[in-house]
Amino acid sequence: MELKLTKPICFFDLETTGINVTNDRIVEIAIFKVYPNGNKESKTWLVNPTIPIPAETTAVHGITDEKVANEPTFAQLASTVYNMIKDSDLAGFNSDRFDIPLLAEELLRAGVDFDMKNRVAVDIQTIFHKKEERTLSAAYKFYCGETLENAHSAEADTMATYEILKSQLERYEDLPREMKSLSEYTTRKKTADFAGFIVIDKDGEEAFSFGKHKGKKVNDVLDAEPGYFSWLQNADFPLYTKKVLTAIKLRKLNTK
Structure with missing residues (x-):
């Protein structure tokens, strides 16, 4: 992989109670951090959302109320999560429209003053859609030649996103390697807030x-x-x- 990192980049994925950025909550978060020197670290947390997980959502990611009943709330995890990402750029799959906005809501709700002023974001889904028009599982199959096991597990989706970007950089020589330019390539439209209001x-x-x-x-x-x-x-x-x-x-x- 030829990413030109001037700071760490955190690939992350959320599993949630639903798709409403304002009202839904995180039930699982995985972060995979890559440092400029090549070092890597990975963390995954199950989260008690403090609200019921709808059955139709459980059917997607397999996380039930019982599974997270004794897990920490996001408010309890917020400082730990923030400390892992505070010095980093961010990357994910559909992260600009969902994961980053929802993570920001959870952090702000927990009293952590999160913003994007000194970081950029790279949405790997945008690269995929501009080049191939597929879903995450299809992207993993297309770029990595493997079937994505445990899809809709935050950890599996996070690692797949990282592997997809590496393959995209190998496949598309015109893709920027530097974070700011790659962020601009993956930004659909310029907004001042995450939700696009x-x-x-x-x-x-x-x-x-x-x-x-x-x-x-x-x-x-x-x-x-x-x-x-x-x-x-x-x-x-x-x-x-x-x-x-x-x-x-x-x-x-x-x-x-």
């Missing part, structure tokens, strides 16, 4: 992507309708989206 417009400024103010610059809306900020903060939006909005508002106040 705040996008970066053609002028390089934050704009709303939804609702009655869709397409309008955040700063313009906050000027014209100050109460909209309070409504957003009290509505059912992801914590990270609210954090980004607060940062925009504070930045605006500090420039006056």
Whole structure:
């Protein structure tokens, strides 16, 4: 593999109670950390989500309420997880749209001030979709020539994601090896928050992507309708989206 690492990169995968970034919870997390010197470490935790795991979700990943009943909650694991990823770039399969946003919600909910300011993210699914249009299991079969055993196990999916990226780098000579460029290649669209409620417009400024103010610059809306900020903060939006909005508002106040 020819990744040009200037800092560690953490490949990770989540198994959860569902697919709602705001309301669902982690039931398993696996992290595989690769250092610039080639050293590697791996950790996997089962997590008590503190809410019931729906039967249809258990049918996918096999994790039941009983299996995690005596496991630590994410709040108890948050500092350990954060310490493992805090100096690292992040990578996963569909991680930009799901795993990173949900992990951010869990960390913020636990009082850990997580953000992406000093790191980049690489979504291996985007490389795959741009090149081949397949699922994770098919990607593993296509690139690695093997059947993915224990699919929807966080550890198996994490290791498969790492192996897929190595094979992609070998197969596609035009893929960037440096993290910032690889992150840009795997980014579908520029957003200020993980969930995509705040996008970066053609002028390089934050704009709303939804609702009655869709397409309008955040700063313009906050000027014209100050109460909209309070409504957003009290509505059912992801914590990270609210954090980004607060940062925009504070930045605006500090420039006056």
